Amino acid sequence: MHKTVPIALFGFAVLIAAALFGLSPESSNEDTNATELINVNSLVEIPPSPSVDQFGFVVGEWEVTEDIIRRNESLYIILSRFNVSPQKIYQIQQEASGRVNFNRLIPGQSYRIYSKQDEPRAFVWHYSNTDYVTIRWDQDDVHVEENRLPIEHREERTAAIIETSLYDAVDDQNASQLLGYKLSEIFGWEVDFFSLQRGDHFKAVYDNRYANGRFIGLGDIKVAEFQHRGDVFRAYFFDNGERAGYFDKNGNSLQKKLLKAPFRYSQRISSGFTRNRFHPILRQNRPHYGTDYAAPTGTPVIAVGDGVIIEAQRRGGNGNIVQIRHNSTYTTAYLHLNGFASGIRRGVEVKQGDVIGYVGQTGLATGPHLCYRMYVNDRPVNSQRIDLPASESLETDYMSQFLGEVYRLDMLLDDVNLEQRQNLALQD
Numbered sequence: 157m158h159k160t161v162p163i164a165l166f167g168f169a170v171l172i173a174a175a176l177f178g179l180s181p182e183s184s185n186e187d188t189n190a191t192e193l194i195n196v197n198s199l200v201e202i203p204p205s206p207s208v209d210q211f212g213f214v215v216g217e218w219e220v221t222e223d224i225i226r227r228n229e230s231l232y233i234i235l236s237r238f239n240v241s242p243q244k245i246y247q248i249q250q251e252a253s254g255r256v257n258f259n260r261l262i263p264g265q266s267y268r269i270y271s272k273q274d275e276p277r278a279f280v281w282h283y284s285n286t287d288y289v290t291i292r293w294d295q296d297d298v299h300v301e302e303n304r305l306p307i308e309h310r311e312e313r314t315a316a317i318i319e320t321s322l323y324d325a326v327d328d329q330n331a332s333q334l335l336g337y338k339l340s341e342i343f344g345w346e347v348d349f350f351s352l353q354r355g356d357h358f359k360a361v362y363d364n365r366y367a368n369g370r371f372i373g374l375g376d377i378k379v380a381e382f383q384h385r386g387d388v389f390r391a392y393f394f395d396n397g398e399r400a401g402y403f404d405k406n407g408n409s410l411q412k413k414l415l416k417a418p419f420r421y422s423q424r425i426s427s428g429f430t431r432n433r434f435h436p437i438l439r440q441n442r443p444h445y446g447t448d449y450a451a452p453t454g455t456p457v458i459a460v461g462d463g464v465i466i467e468a469q470r471r472g473g474n475g476n477i478v479q480i481r482h483n484s485t486y487t488t489a490y491l492h493l494n495g496f497a498s499g500i501r502r503g504v505e506v507k508q509g510d511v512i513g514y515v516g517q518t519g520l521a522t523g524p525h526l527c528y529r530m531y532v533n534d535r536p537v538n539s540q541r542i543d544l545p546a547s548e549s550l551e552t553d554y555m556s557q558f559l560g561e562v563y564r565l566d567m568l569l570d571d572v573n574l575e576q577r578q579n580l581a582l583q584d
């Protein structure tokens with residue numbers, strides 16, 4: 157459409173000029189060229205740009221059937237139902253082989269069939285929020301294309317006072333539960349998320365990600381505040397290409413080299429570290445050199461820090477055990493696992509947050525739980541009490557750039573009102 161605008165304006169201007177100079181388009185020979193330019197009929201020949209749907213098909217040209225993949229449905233079954241010939245389906249499979257794996261058709265994924273005059277001519281397999289495969293065919297050819305919908309970021313803000321739990325507070329704001337998880341990750345070293353109190357609060361300015369107008373996930377938290385027992389903490393996201401992460405206003409990293417607990421979500425501690433405790437199975441007093449988390453069987457257990465797996469096997473009363481050596485000082489151990497995550501074996505390097513196994517009750521255990529142990533120079537320490545090493549603070553060279561960000565982000569956050577329900581899209 158906008159192509160026609162300049163031409164129309166130009167034509168209009170020429171008409172005005174003609175009127176001002178008292179010339180009608182036909183009035184003189186010198187104006188022959190001008191009459192051609194301003195001929196309105198020529199404008200009609202410029203077609204308006206057609207509107208296409210999110211997969212690029214011209215709206216109005218196609219009959220569209222949208223459905224979801226059901227149990228035991230294959231590409232063959234679906235296309236046959238739309239009367240695509242077995243020969244054509246075979247040709248499609250040949251063309252797609254090595255590029256698209258139709259064995260990954262999973263119940264619940266959506267697809268579309270595009271037809272013209274009742275004849276199916278294209279299949280769009282929309283297998284994730286953003287990714288899709290388009291197959292078009294005619295009498296002779298088949299074209300297979302892998303595509304991705306553009307992701308749009310919208311800035312949002314959420315604030316809440318905690319009444320019952322962080323989970324409920326986030327839920328009441330209709331925000332993604334990942335927001336609570338990310339907040340507990342960011343503030344995990346300042347705030348003890350196991351002892352949140354009524355009246356604690358958080359504020360956050362962050363991105364939500366959308367594809368085709370649909371919410372597909374949480375993006376980065378840009379700045380957030382957490383108030384716990386009267387102390388207020390702020391975290392600022394900074395990324396200059398060299399260094400990225402969350403920092404306090406002085407440029408100290410909020411991330412630690414080791415997480416406080418080997419879980420993504422808070423889990424209840426059923427038994428703490430003690431030099432002397434009555435062992436329920438051995439029925440005698442024994443020291444407990446770890447922290448037991450009463451988590452359901454199958455709960456993912458994550459590595460608390462980067463390191464190398466030095467043990468991943470079944471060993472007596474420990475059951476399935478993983479040990480990670482983080483550096484020359486710190487080692488952590490994870491006991492009674494139901495099983496190991498794939499690829500976890502001795503000698504493998506892991507990153508902080510990688511899933512290493514799943515909660516179970518193998519070995520000497522009365523119920524599903526994780527026994528988590530930390531060693532400093534091979535001596536057991538209480539992971540709950542120990543002051544763990546922080547990641548490096550921001551380099552001096554980046555400080556002026558960072559302080560500019562802090563100024564900007566503080567203003568954003570100061571704008572977030574705690575009293576009233578928020579979570580408004582700023583754009584759109």
Ligand SMILES: [Zn+2]
Binds near residue numbers: 446447448527528
């Ligand atoms: Zn234990």
